Structures are given as C-alpha cells and as structure tokens.
Amino acid sequence: MNKPPRHRLVPTNVAALAAGVSEATIRKWVSRGKLTRYGTPRRSEFDIEELTELALQRRQ
Numbered sequence: 001m002n003k004p005p006r007h008r009l010v011p012t013n014v015a016a017l018a019a020g021v022s023e024a025t026i027r028k029w030v031s032r033g034k035l036t037r038y039g040t041p042r043r044s045e046f047d048i049e050e051l052t053e054l055a056l057q058r059r060q
Helices: 012-019 023-031 048-059
Strands: 009-011 038-040 043-047
Touching: 009 012, 009 048, 012 023, 012 043, 012 048, 043 048
Parallel strands: none
Antiparallel strands: 009 043, 038 043
C-alpha cells in the first residue's frame, strides 16, 4: 500500500478527535487491522480519509 500524501496524515490525538473515539480505540483499530498506521516507531500517523470511512461505517 502506498503512503498517502503528507497533508492527509494526522497524529493519534487528532485521529481520535476526528473519529469521536479515544486514542486507545485508534490503537485497537490498528492492532485489529481496521486502520493503517503510518509514521515512525515513536510517532503514529493516520490517513484522515481512511479514518473518516471507518468512522462512517461504524455509525451505520
């Protein structure tokens, strides 16, 4: 999978706010394969578009 453009990547705390969930939930989604983690070992980043799709699916 190709890395999304830099402007679409957000850190964990912003991802959690955007999805309306806790940071722990974001980490669970990654461990369960529902969300792709980008970044470095010390800094997780997430594609805001992928996150939005996941959050919308969750609300249905």
